[in-house]
Every structure is written in C-alpha cells, then in structure tokens.
Amino acid sequence: MxxxxxxxxxxxxxxxxxxxxxxxxxxxxxxxxxxxxxxxxxxxxxxxxxxxxxxxxxxxxxxxxxxxxxxxxxxxxxxxxxxxxxxxxxxxxxxxxxxxxxxxxxxxxxxxxxxxxxxxxxHADAMIFYNRAVAKAAGVDPESWTSLDEMWADLDKVQAAGFDPIAMGAQPWQVGYLTHALVASLAAPGVYAGLYGETVDAAVLDDPSLIKVFEWLRRFQQRADDKAINRDWNMATSAVISGKALLQLQGDWMKGEWHAAGKAEARDFGCIFVPGAAHVPVTxxxxxxxxxxxxxxxxxxxxxxxxxxxxxxxxxxxxxxxxxxxxxxxxxxxxxxxxxxxxxxxxxxxxxxTPHLTATLGWVASVWDVANDFWNDPAMTPTTAIAALKAKAER
Missing domain, CATH: 3.40.190.10 (Periplasmic binding protein-like II)
Structure with a gap:
C-alpha cells in the first residue's frame, strides 16, 4: 500500500x-x-x-x-x-x-x-432497499414501479399481508434527507440546483413542483408509525432486513447493514431509485x-x-x-x-x-427546520411550509 x-x-x-x-x-x-x-x-x-x-x-x-x-x-x-x-x-x-x-x-x-x-x-442519498421475501409474500414487484403513485398503490397490499409497508425513522436529519430526496425526485428542472446552490435562487421557491414535494412528505409522515420519531436509521433498516417491513427509503448506506446481517442482494434484497425520479442526490x-x-x-x-x-x-x-x-x-x-x-x-x-456539498450549513439547517416543523404539525400546509422557506431565505 x-x-x-x-x-x-x-x-x-x-x-x-x-x-x-x-x-x-x-x-x-x-x-x-x-x-x-x-x-x-x-x-x-x-x-x-x-x-x-x-x-x-x-x-x-x-x-x-x-x-x-x-x-x-x-x-x-x-x-x-x-x-x-x-x-x-x-x-x-x-x-x-x-x-x-x-x-x-x-x-x-x-x-x-x-x-x-x-x-x-x-453514496446515493435516495434509494429504496426492499425485502425480496416480503415483496413476494405480498404479491408486489418493486422493480415494476414507475412512479411514487404506483408504489403507493401497492402499499395497502403489503399492509393486508401483515407487513409494515415502509420502515421510517423521523429524526430531524432523516426528515431532512427525505426532503431533499423528494426535491430531487419530484421537482421541476432547475429547482433542486436553485434550492441547494451556494446561494438560494428565490425564484425556485415559487415553482409549483415544491407543493408536490411537501404533499408527498405529508404522505410519508402519515404512513409513519408512532415509534418512528425516535428510531435510528439502522433500526428502520433492521425492520426491513428482519422481514417486518417491505422497504426503506434512505441513503444506500443501508446496504452495509444488509451485508453485516449476512444477506445477499440477489437472494435477500433489491434496490431501486425512487420510482420515476427526475434526479438522484449523490453524497x-x-x-x-x-x-x-x-x-x-x-x-x-x-x-x-x-x-x-x-x-x-x-x-x-x-x-x-x-x-x-x-x-x-x-x-x-x-x-x-x-x-x-x-x-x-x-x-x-x-x-x-447532495446539498451538503453545495449549500451552506445555515441554509441546510433552515430547510431541515421547515421540513421537521411540517412533519410534526399535521395542520401545516405545503403553502405554509414554502412561505416559511421564503422567510428564512430572506434573512
């Protein structure tokens, strides 16, 4: 060496x-x-x-x-x-x-x-790792999904088969990562770069695709169980590895936990990007x-x-x-x-x-604050969340 x-x-x-x-x-x-x-x-x-x-x-x-x-x-x-x-x-x-x-x-x-x-x-910040045995038992094929809507349509089948559809941790940093994963996946061209650049492009905060991002963040929040708020990311991964849940949307560092558990990709787990994603953030x-x-x-x-x-x-x-x-x-x-x-x-x-390679510490923290406020307040609307982002950007 x-x-x-x-x-x-x-x-x-x-x-x-x-x-x-x-x-x-x-x-x-x-x-x-x-x-x-x-x-x-x-x-x-x-x-x-x-x-x-x-x-x-x-x-x-x-x-x-x-x-x-x-x-x-x-x-x-x-x-x-x-x-x-x-x-x-x-x-x-x-x-x-x-x-x-x-x-x-x-x-x-x-x-x-x-x-x-x-x-x-x-690392890819936004990948889905799923349990092949759970997918088979529930009769779903994650590899066939072409959009988040198609994925969501299959989650009730997973629930009906006795599994948690999604394993989530709702710690502040995890909600923050889910947020920029959704921005990359769903936002219009240029919005991700404008939101997470060295300086914020205020124009992107008026792009209607950000409403869609927060709508999907709310759907994920509503799918989370009552223990998600204190769950470490690798504990959520463990729920998928053990067959309690179908999938987790996280960074692909999840793979290390699968390997540590003696699992193999071809036999035990599969990995896909967010279905239909426009972009994937990379760390x-x-x-x-x-x-x-x-x-x-x-x-x-x-x-x-x-x-x-x-x-x-x-x-x-x-x-x-x-x-x-x-x-x-x-x-x-x-x-x-x-x-x-x-x-x-x-x-x-x-x-x-990833935003951590381009945006300032303060702005990343501001986006995380808004995303977590939104996650923890079911009455908060996407429009209100975007207004909060605008207020932080103007400081």
Missing part, C-alpha cells in the same frame, strides 16, 4: 458514524493507518446526537481534530481563511489517484479550485485535514489521506460501509446496487450533488 513513511503520531479522528456497518468501515481505515505506526484517537459524535458539532466549533472549543468527516464547502472556506487547511493537490497528483476518480468525486473534493478533501465513499463522504500542525503530525495526516484513497482499502471499506468505491480501478467486485449508482453517474444531468 503506497502510504508515505512517517514517524508515529497520534491522529484525532472526528466523525459522526455509529452504526455497525459504519464502524466496521472505519476499522478498515484505522487498521491501514495504525499499520504504519500511527495511533487513531476517535472523537465521535453521532449525527443524530444533540451535541453534533462541526469542526470549526470543535477548534474554537479547544478540541481540534486532525482529520474530520465534513462535506460543507463553507467549513473549508473558513479553515482556509484561518490558515488551518491542509491541501492535497500535489499529493494526489503525484500518486496518480486523480486519474482514478470520477468527475463527481473530483468535484466533491475540490473547493474554490483546490483539492482539500480525501474522498471515502460514493461523496470526504475527510478534511487540519493544517498548521507539526511536521510529524502533518506527515501522519497525509498518510491518513493516502490510506483513504488506497485501492485495496477502498475495496474493503466500501464492502463494509455499503458504499461504492471512489476509485474506478476498485469497481471490479461491486454488486448490482453499486452498479446502479455508477450508471446513475453516467446519465446526463441525473446525479446531482
């Missing part, structure tokens, strides 16, 4: 992953780093925890991590202004890894023309690295970045995480679900970057 030789150093690793599959993937990376003599010191705050913080807040609190799992470009711009950001342009160019990264990955790790992230995953989970540290620690940070994109590490990491490898030369052993993700990347204008 081509990782620079370095003196041993302690590396504080900040992340928000907590599920068994996520932790298994991190252990792949940890093993590669510690094989070089460095020491991985975890700083973990799960993404559904009330104490979730971004790296700027951690630095200001006196707890600076060396590497951090963060996507938002405004974080990297702030670190650049502070002189606290490690650049990877020369390192990645010299190693030849850039030639192995798809355009969507190169774009995701580049902020204002500089490569400042080490890419870990390719490239990436690690930033803190600059301005000692030469020994910087060398260890660069060893971390090299390990993240190493072809062997990528293959094992993706298998554990349920992701698609970021390197094209690591795609030889991928499964059918990852092949669908790669095909989505090849479709013109179909795959769009």
């Amino acid at each position: 081509a990782i620079p030789a370095v003196s041993a150093a302690d590396i504080v690793v900040y992340h928000n992953w907590a599920s068994p599959a996520e932790l298994a993937a991190l252990n792949v990376l940890r093993g590669a780093l510690e094989a070089e003599g460095n020491h991985w010191l975890p700083l973990a705050i799960p993404h559904d925890a009330d104490g979730d913080m971004n790296v700027i807040e951690l630095i200001d609190a006196g707890v600076p991590p060396n590497v951090f799992l963060q996507l938002q470009p405004d974080i990297y711009r702030s670190l650049e202004q502070r002189g606290q950001l490690l650049h990877l342009d020369e390192q990645f160019a010299a190693s030849g890894v850039l030639q192995q990264l798809p355009a969507v990955v190169r774009n995701a790790i580049t902020v204002d023309g500089a490569i400042v992230k080490a890419p870990a995953t390719i 490239v989970d990436s690690w930033g690295l803190l600059g301005g540290v000692s030469p020994e620690v910087e060398a260890a940070e660069r060893a971390f970045a090299a390990a993240v994109v190493d072809v062997t590490v990528q293959a094992h990491f993706a298998a554990a995480k349920g992701s698609t490898p970021v390197r094209v030369d690591a795609h030889g052993g991928i499964d059918a679900c990852s092949r669908k993700v790669l095909q989505a990347l090849d479709r013109p204008d179909f795959a769009l970057p």
